[in-house]
Amino acid sequence: MAARNPVPLHSQAFDHLQYIRRTMEGAASFTAVPGVGGILMGVSALTAGGLAHAKGTVEPNRWLAIWILEGVLALAIGLLFAYRKARRIQVELFSRPARKFMLAMAPALGAGAVLTSALVRSGQMAMLPGCWLLLYGAGISAAGAFSVRIVPVMGTCFLVLGSAAMFSPGEWGDAWLAAGFGGLHIVFGILITRKHGG
Amino acid sequence: MAAKSNAMRKSEPVLQPVAPRSATQLDRLIHERLRLGILSALAAEKSLTFSELKALLETTDGNLSVHARKLEDASYITCEKGFEGRVPRSEYRITPAGRKALEKYLDHMEALIRVARESM
Numbered sequence: 001m002a003a004r005n006p007v008p009l010h011s012q013a014f015d016h017l018q019y020i021r022r023t024m025e026g027a028a029s030f031t032a033v034p035g036v037g038g039i040l041m042g043v044s045a046l047t048a049g050g051l052a053h054a055k056g057t058v059e060p061n062r063w064l065a066i067w068i069l070e071g072v073l074a075l076a077i078g079l080l081f082a083y084r085k086a087r088r089i090q091v092e093l094f095s096r097p098a099r100k101f102m103l104a105m106a107p108a109l110g111a112g113a114v115l116t117s118a119l120v121r122s123g124q125m126a127m128l129p130g131c132w133l134l135l136y137g138a139g140i141s142a143a144g145a146f147s148v149r150i151v152p153v154m155g156t157c158f159l160v161l162g163s164a165a166m167f168s169p170g171e172w173g174d175a176w177l178a179a180g181f182g183g184l185h186i187v188f189g190i191l192i193t194r195k196h197g198g
Numbered sequence: 199m200a201a202k203s204n205a206m207r208k209s210e211p212v213l214q215p216v217a218p219r220s221a222t223q224l225d226r227l228i229h230e231r232l233r234l235g236i237l238s239a240l241a242a243e244k245s246l247t248f249s250e251l252k253a254l255l256e257t258t259d260g261n262l263s264v265h266a267r268k269l270e271d272a273s274y275i276t277c278e279k280g281f282e283g284r285v286p287r288s289e290y291r292i293t294p295a296g297r298k299a300l301e302k303y304l305d306h307m308e309a310l311i312r313v314a315r316e317s318m
Contacts, residue, residue: 016234023234027243
């Protein structure tokens with residue numbers, strides 16, 4: 001039977017629910033990026049930079065192992081702190097924005113893994129720092145489109161450092177990596193923590 | 199038709215957990231799209247500043263302040279004014295009453311969809 005209702009409320013209802021969902025997701029993804037996690041990622045990268053620079057001149061494979069381990073550690077720190085922050089601010093819809101962020105990052109990280117393998121095999125390890133910084137910057141810029149403006153700005157800074165690293169002497173690699181994964185993470189981590197919570 | 203009350207609704211809107219028959223039965227305060235957006239955003243975030251809300255909801259300063267004020271008057275949200283350096287900063291938070299009103303509104307929307315589905 002047709003309802004007596006002059007306004008087709010149910011058709012608006014669906015639209016309203018979608019609007020609520022979109023808005024909540026947008027707000028949640030706004031600050032889901034962990035500030036404290038960023039700082040710790042930076043500290044671990046600075047430590048790795050120190051270790052890699054000391055070892056790098058001796059054995060390239062150990063240099064590579066240190067930075068790959070640092071990458072895995074940084075990823076774990078990032079995920080752990082994003083999870084902690086989501087729980088603290090009680091964002092039920094967190095999984096969706098977080099998934100969006102990670103899916104946007106994934107192609108760049110995947111490309112990074114393939115390029116790393118190819119460059120190591122062809123003996124062009126001096127290209128790795130620039131390559132990693134550029135791809136991480138590309139990933140953060142893409143994922144940052146769903147977040148506060150500060151995140152894509154950080155991505156752009158990584159792109160700038162990566163470009164500089166590509167055209168500078170190979171022995172500067174550790175300095176570029178420490179400046180990017182260490183310095184930029186710490187600076188932006190502090191800014192995000194102050195502005196959007198840890 | 200419900201009599202128009204001058205009394206400000208301080209805590210909770212009068213809503214029932216069933217599908218309303220007309221728009222007048224909905225919480226009119228939240229039914230307005232921008233106000234619904236403000237409340238939804240603040241339900242997902244601990245607090246948001248005026249400029250963050252403005253960017254998120256893609257609206258103008260005037261529109262946002264008018265609608266935020268209405269929600270503040272109904273005690274659905276709170277606004278804390280301060281300074282960040284020399285720049286004025288307004289920080290908005292949802293109140294328990296606002297969260298409850300949004301939940302009831304969501305229940306209404308879901309009930310409306312359920313009723314429409316059942317009558318198909």
